Amino acid sequence: MDFFIKRRWFALFSALLFTMIFGFSVYAYTLSHAKCIWVGKTFYFLVSADTHIQSATHEAQLSGGAGYLLTDGDSQYTAYSVYLTQDIAYAVQADMQEETLVVEKRVEYMIFHGKEKSKYRLYQGAFNALYGCMDILTQNISRLENGETQDSCKRILQILERQIEYMANKYHVQYPAFALVCKSLGEGVGMIAEKVVYCKDLRYLLCVACEEYLRLASAFTL
Numbered sequence: 001m002d003f004f005i006k007r008r009w010f011a012l013f014s015a016l017l018f019t020m021i022f023g024f025s026v027y028a029y030t031l032s033h034a035k036c037i038w039v040g041k042t043f044y045f046l047v048s049a050d051t052h053i054q055s056a057t058h059e060a061q062l063s064g065g066a067g068y069l070l071t072d073g074d075s076q077y078t079a080y081s082v083y084l085t086q087d088i089a090y091a092v093q094a095d096m097q098e099e100t101l102v103v104e105k106r107v108e109y110m111i112f113h114g115k116e117k118s119k120y121r122l123y124q125g126a127f128n129a130l131y132g133c134m135d136i137l138t139q140n141i142s143r144l145e146n147g148e149t150q151d152s153c154k155r156i157l158q159i160l161e162r163q164i165e166y167m168a169n170k171y172h173v174q175y176p177a178f179a180l181v182c183k184s185l186g187e188g189v190g191m192i193a194e195k196v197v198y199c200k201d202l203r204y205l206l207c208v209a210c211e212e213y214l215r216l217a218s219a220f221t222l
Contacts, residue, residue, distance in 0.1 A: 034111050034112060034113045034117060035112040035117045035120045036109055036110070036111045037109065037110050037120060037124060038108070038109060039107045039110055039127070040107075040108060041107050041131065042104055042106040042107075043083075043084065043104070043105045043106070043210040043213075043214070044082065044084075044085070044086055044088075044102050045070050045072075045081075045082045045102065045104075045105065045207070045210075046079065046080045046081050046082070046092060046100055046101075046102055047077035047079045047080065047101050047102075047103050048060055048078045048079075048098065048099070048100060048101075049098075049099040049100055049101050050078070053069065053078055057069070057078045059078075059098065060078050060079070060080050061200055063080070064198070064200050064203075065078075065081060065200060065203060066079055066080060066081055066200055066203035066204040066206075066207050067079075067080075067200070068082075068203075068207035068208070070207070070211075072105070077103060079103075080100065081141075081203040081206065082203070082207050082210045083138070084131075084134065084135060089102050090102060105214055107213075107214065109221065109222075110127075111221065119174065122171075122174055122175065123220070126175055127217065129167055130178075130182070130209070131213065133160060133163065133164055133167075133185070133209065134206060134210060134213070136160050137160070137202055137205065140153055140156050140157065140202060141199050141203060141206070143156075144197060144199050144202070150197055153197045154193045157190075157193035157197065158193055160189050161189040161190045161193065164185050164186035164189060165182070165186045167179075167182045168180075168182035168183045168186060177216060177219075178216060181212045181216065184212075185205070185208070188205045189205065192205065
């Protein structure tokens with residue numbers, strides 16, 4: 001009886017080992033026939049430690065924060081803002097009186113297969129352009145915090161709106177998902193520029209842009 005049990009377990013183990021080896025072989029073959037590019041982008045979301053979302057959102061908005069609902073795995077947070085550099089994110093956190101956390105979301109590599117492989121430069125250019133727009137938003141928030149005039153901020157936003165609209169038109173055919181994101185972000189920038197510009201509105205839009213970047217990039221990550 002023990003012989004048959006051992007034989008059964010050996011057969012099961014062999015089948016499992018074969019499946020793992022086959023899976024790794026397929027994975028290695030796929031990677032060897034794909035284009036992998038280094039992205040190395042990390043977004044640092046400064047969020048409230050308060051788990052009561054409604055009260056945290058109200059408090060964040062009162063203090064000039066975005067009040068953006070951020071989901072990270074099974075957890076939900078209220079984001080004050082998002083930063084493109086680690087040093088600034090933790091420096092802002094240290095200056096805040098509220099209890100906060102920094103949630104990091106990153107894209108390290110993008111992998112392009114099949115038809116996407118031949119267009120990887122197009123995708124790479126699109127993501128670089130979107131990141132550049134987010135950098136401009138970040139700079140505009142900083143200027144407004146440091147006393148920049150409304151007229152100056154609006155001029156920058158109007159230029160940014162035109163740039164994002166151009167991106168939406170440029171990628172309309174070859175990368176429609178990206179074009180839709182640009183269309184929505186461009187409309188958001190335009191709406192903010194039409195009225196009094198508040199940092200909290202720019203911060204909210206920046207959170208949206210970063211999340212959309214991550215969502216689009218997830219189609220090319222493992």
